[in-house]
Amino acid sequence: MFWKYGLFCSIFAGSIWGAFWQIIFTMMGILTFGIPLELDVNQMLIIGLVSGIFYINFQKTISMKIHLTAIVSMTLLVYVFNFGKPYQINESLNNINIFILIFLTSAITWISINFSLNKISIGKLSRYDLENFYIKLMWGLGLIIFILITLVPFYIMIMTSLKNQQSLILNPLDFSLNINSDFKTLFNSYIELFTDFNFHLFLINSFFVSCVTVFITLFFSIPGAYALARLRFPSKKLFSSSVILIYLIPSIVLVIPLYAIFSQIGLRNSLLALIIVYPATTIPVALYMLRGYFSSLSSEIDDAALMDGLSRVQIIFKIAIPLSKPAIVSVGLYVFMIAWNEFLIAFMFLDDPSIFTLSRGIMSLNSSEVPQQHLMAGAVIATIPVMIIFLYLEKFLISGLSTGGVKE
Amino acid sequence: MASIILKNISKSFADNLVIKNVDLEINDGEFVVFVGPSGCGKSTLLRIIAGLEDLNEGNIFIDNDNVTDNIPYDRALSMVFQSYALYPHMNVFENIGFSLKTAGIKKDILSKKVLEIAKILRLEDLLNRLPKQLSGGQKQRVAIGRAIIREPKAFLFDEPLSNLDATLRVEMRLEISRLHKKLGITSIYVTHDQVEAMTLADKIVVLNEGQIIQTGTPYELYNYPKNLFVAGFIGTPKMNILDCYQRGGFIYLEGNKDKKINIKTKLMDVKKIGFRSDNVILSDPNKNTLLGEIKFCEYLGSEQFVYVDCDINDKLIVIKISPKIKVVLNKKVGLKFTLENIHFFSQNGNRIH
Ligand SMILES: Nc1ncnc2c1ncn2[C@@H]1O[C@H](COP(=O)(O)OP(=O)(O)OP(=O)(O)O)[C@@H](O)[C@H]1O
Ligand SMILES: [Mg+2]
Numbered sequence: 001m002f003w004k005y006g007l008f009c010s011i012f013a014g015s016i017w018g019a020f021w022q023i024i025f026t027m028m029g030i031l032t033f034g035i036p037l038e039l040d041v042n043q044m045l046i047i048g049l050v051s052g053i054f055y056i057n058f059q060k061t062i063s064m065k066i067h068l069t070a071i072v073s074m075t076l077l078v079y080v081f082n083f084g085k086p087y088q089i090n091e092s093l094n095n096i097n098i099f100i101l102i103f104l105t106s107a108i109t110w111i112s113i114n115f116s117l118n119k120i121s122i123g124k125l126s127r128y129d130l131e132n133f134y135i136k137l138m139w140g141l142g143l144i145i146f147i148l149i150t151l152v153p154f155y156i157m158i159m160t161s162l163k164n165q166q167s168l169i170l171n172p173l174d175f176s177l178n179i180n181s182d183f184k185t186l187f188n189s190y191i192e193l194f195t196d197f198n199f200h201l202f203l204i205n206s207f208f209v210s211c212v213t214v215f216i217t218l219f220f221s222i223p224g225a226y227a228l229a230r231l232r233f234p235s236k237k238l239f240s241s242s243v244i245l246i247y248l249i250p251s252i253v254l255v256i257p258l259y260a261i262f263s264q265i266g267l268r269n270s271l272l273a274l275i276i277v278y279p280a281t282t283i284p285v286a287l288y289m290l291r292g293y294f295s296s297l298s299s300e301i302d303d304a305a306l307m308d309g310l311s312r313v314q315i316i317f318k319i320a321i322p323l324s325k326p327a328i329v330s331v332g333l334y335v336f337m338i339a340w341n342e343f344l345i346a347f348m349f350l351d352d353p354s355i356f357t358l359s360r361g362i363m364s365l366n367s368s369e370v371p372q373q374h375l376m377a378g379a380v381i382a383t384i385p386v387m388i389i390f391l392y393l394e395k396f397l398i399s400g401l402s403t404g405g406v407k408e
Numbered sequence: 409m410a411s412i413i414l415k416n417i418s419k420s421f422a423d424n425l426v427i428k429n430v431d432l433e434i435n436d437g438e439f440v441v442f443v444g445p446s447g448c449g450k451s452t453l454l455r456i457i458a459g460l461e462d463l464n465e466g467n468i469f470i471d472n473d474n475v476t477d478n479i480p481y482d483r484a485l486s487m488v489f490q491s492y493a494l495y496p497h498m499n500v501f502e503n504i505g506f507s508l509k510t511a512g513i514k515k516d517i518l519s520k521k522v523l524e525i526a527k528i529l530r531l532e533d534l535l536n537r538l539p540k541q542l543s544g545g546q547k548q549r550v551a552i553g554r555a556i557i558r559e560p561k562a563f564l565f566d567e568p569l570s571n572l573d574a575t576l577r578v579e580m581r582l583e584i585s586r587l588h589k590k591l592g593i594t595s596i597y598v599t600h601d602q603v604e605a606m607t608l609a610d611k612i613v614v615l616n617e618g619q620i621i622q623t624g625t626p627y628e629l630y631n632y633p634k635n636l637f638v639a640g641f642i643g644t645p646k647m648n649i650l651d652c653y654q655r656g657g658f659i660y661l662e663g664n665k666d667k668k669i670n671i672k673t674k675l676m677d678v679k680k681i682g683f684r685s686d687n688v689i690l691s692d693p694n695k696n697t698l699l700g701e702i703k704f705c706e707y708l709g710s711e712q713f714v715y716v717d718c719d720i721n722d723k724l725i726v727i728k729i730s731p732k733i734k735v736v737l738n739k740k741v742g743l744k745f746t747l748e749n750i751h752f753f754s755q756n757g758n759r760i761h
Contacts, residue, residue: 300493303460308507308554309481322497 018048225290417466444615663720697742
C-alpha cells in the first residue's frame with residue numbers, strides 16, 4: 001500500500017500543512033492588515049510538498065543552519081512563483097508586512113512538517129510509526145482548527161469594540177489596531193457603556209443572579225445527589241430518571257407558561273423571578289453530575305465515618321464535599337455560566353432597565369441608534385468575567401483528590 | 409469487651425434473601441472468624457452486626473442489650489474494611505483521631521492517645537502523611553489504629569488483609585493476633601483465607617448461602633466436619649472425598665472397577681468416604697493396597713504432595729509424603745489407609761458418627 005511508505009507520508013503531511021497554513025495566514029493577514037488578500041492555496045501546497053520530501057531525506061543530518069536555509073528558501077520560492085509580487089500587492093508600502101507574513105507562513109509550515117515527520121523513515125513504516133504519524137497529523141490539525149474557531153471571533157469582537165464609528169464605516173473588514181490613538185478613544189465604547197448605558201448595573205445584576213443561582217443549586221443538589229448515590233429508598237429509580245427527563249424539556253417550551261404564572265403572581269419583572277427559575281433549570285443537571293461523582297467514591301469511606309460517629313448530614317459536609325471539591329467546583333462553574341449567559345428567560349421577564357442582566361442589556365443595545373462597536377464591547381464585557389473565573393478555578397478542576405484512601 | 413448474640417437474623421436485598429435465620433453467640437474476648445465461599449453473606453452479616461445494614465428479622469444483643477435499632481456509633485464497635493476506607497483528605501494523625509474528634513474529646517487528650525496508638529502500630533513517623541502516600545501495609549495499620557482508638561466493645565474485620573502481598577499478609581496476621589492477645593477485645597473477622605482462619609480463630613463460623621453450616625474451634629472443624637461442605641472447605645489441600653459402599657463390613661470405592669480397601673466400619677449407610685492427604689501411606693504395590701499411578705507432584709520444600717490416579721471416576725487422590733522422597737511420575741504405587749481420621753458421610757452429605 002502506497003500510504004504505508006514514509007515518502008507518501010512526507011508528501012501528504014507537507015502539502016496538507018502548506019495548504020493549511022496558507023489559508024490560515026492569508027486570513028490572519030486580512031484580519032490584521034485590513035486589506036483584501038487573494039488566497040492561493042496551490043503554491044504553498046507545492047512548496048510544502050517539496051519541503052516534506054526534503055525533510056524526510058535529510059532529517060538525520062539536519063542542523064540549525066539547514067532549518068534556516070529551508071525556511072528562507074521556502075519564502076523565496078513564494079516570491080519566485082509570484083514573479084516577485086505575492087498576493088498581487090503593488091504598493092511598496094506593504095511589502096515588509098507581506099514579507100513577514102510569507103516568512104511566518106513558511107516557518108510555521110516547516111516546523112509543522114518537522115513535528116509530523118519526526119523519526120519517520122522514507123521506506124515502509126512499522127505499524128506503530130504509521131499510526132503515530134496519522135494520529136499526530138489529525139490531532140495537530142484538529143487542535144489548531146479548534147483554537148482558531150474559538151479565537152478568531154473573539155479577536156474580531158475585541159478589535160471591533162476598540163474602533164470608532166468612522167473607521168468602522170470606512171472599512172468594516174479592517175481589524176487592525178490603531179496603536180497611536182490614546183486610551184480614551186480606544187476604549188471609548190467601554191466608557192460609554194458604563195457611563196451612559198448602565199452596564200455597571202447589568203454587571204452587578206448578572207453577578208448577583210449567577211452567584212445566587214450557583215448557591216441555591218448546590219444547596220439543593222449536593223444533598224440530593226448524595227441521597228441518590230448512597231441511600232436506599234423506595235421509588236429511587238423513578239426519581240433519579242425523572243430528574244434528567246425534566247432537563248430534556250427545552251426552555252422555550254417553559255418560558256410562556258412561566259411568563260403567565262409569574263405575571264399573575266406579580267413577580268415577573270424582578271430578579272427574584274430569575275433566581276427562582278434559574279435553579280429550577282440547573283438543579284437537575286447538577287444533581288445528575290454530582291450523583292455520578294458521589295457514586296464513584298468508595299461507600300466504605302462513608303461506612304467508616306458512620307462507625308466513627310458521623311451522621312449522614314455530617315458525612316456530606318466532612319467527607320463527601322471535601323472529597324468532591326473538583327466535581328463541585330466544575331458543577332458550580334457550569335451553573336454559573338448557564339445563569340450568566342441565559343438570555344431567553346431574562347429577555348421575557350425583565351422590562352425595567354435597572355434590573356437588566358448583561359445578556360438582556362446587550363440585547364437592548366441592538367437598535368439602529370447604538371453603534372456596532374458598543375454591541376461588541378458589551379459582548380466582551382459579558383465574556384471576560386467568565387473567562388477570568390474559569391482560568392482562576394482551573395486548578396481546582398484537577399481531580400484525583402480521592403485517590404489513595406482506598407485501594408485502586 | 410463484650411459478648412455478642414445474634415438471634416434469628418434474616419436479611420434480604422429486594423427479593424434476594426442473603427441471610428437466613430442465623431443464630432450465633434460470641435463470647436466476651438473471643439476471636440471469631442467467618443469463612444465461606446464468595447457471596448455467601450459474610451460481609452453482610454458483619455455489616456448487620458455493625459449496624460451498617462438494617463435487618464428484616466431478628467435481634468442483636470451486645471452485652472445483653474438489644475441494639476437492633478441502634479445506629480452504628482451507639483453500638484460502640486469498630487470496623488476495619490477491606491479497602492482500608494481511610495479518609496483521603498486527612499493525614500494519618502487525623503484519620504486515627506477522627507472518631508475522638510467527632511466525640512468532642514479535648515485536643516491534648518486526643519493527641520496523646522493518637523501518639524500512643526501510633527507507637528503500638530509503629531506509625532509514629534508517618535503521622536503527617538496522607539493516605540495516598542502510604543503503602544498497603546501502612547494503610548492497613550492506620551485503619552487498625554482508627555479502629556482501636558475508640559476502645560470499642562468489639563472489632564469487626566472484613567477481609568482486612570486480602571489486598572496485601574503474601575509476606576505482608578503473614579506479618580499483619582501476626583500483628584492482629586498479637587493485638588488481640590494484648591487487648592483481649594472480642595473480634596469478628598471475615599476471610600476466605602484458610603490459614604488466617606485456622607491461625608487466628610478461637611471459633612470458626614462456616615457460612616454457606618446465608619446460613620451457618622457449622623461453628624467450632626479450628627480443631628473441631630478440621631477433625632470433625634459436620635458435613636461434606638465443611639469437610640471440603642476447611643483444610644488445604646482439600647480433603648479427598650470418594651463415593652463408596654459397604655459390603656461385608658469393608659468399604660468399596662466406586663469406580664470403573666469397584667475396589668475394596670483396607671477400611672472396615674460398623675456404621676450404616678456410608679455413601680462417601682473422606683480422608684486427608686496425611687491419612688494415606690504410600691507404599692509399594694501389593695495385595696492389601698489400593699493400586700494407582702502418580703500423576704502430579706507438588707514440592708513445597710517442607711512437604712510434598714502427590715496426586716495419584718487410582719482409576720476411580722477420574723478422581724485424583726492427594727497424598728502428603730516426605731519431601732525427601734524422590735518422586736517418579738507414572739510410577740505404580742500402593743495406597744494404604746491409616747485407620748484413624750477417616751470420615752464417613754451419608755447420602756445427603758452429613759457426617760455419620
Ligand atoms: N447492597 C447490596 N444490594 C443487593 N445485593 C447485595 C448487596 N450487598 C450484597 N448483596 C448480595 O448479598 C449476597 C452476599 O453478599 P456479601 O457481600 O455478604 O458476600 P461475601 O460473603 O462477603 O462475599 P465475598 O467473599 O465475595 O466478599 C451476595 O449475593 C450479594 O450479591
Ligand atoms: Mg465480602
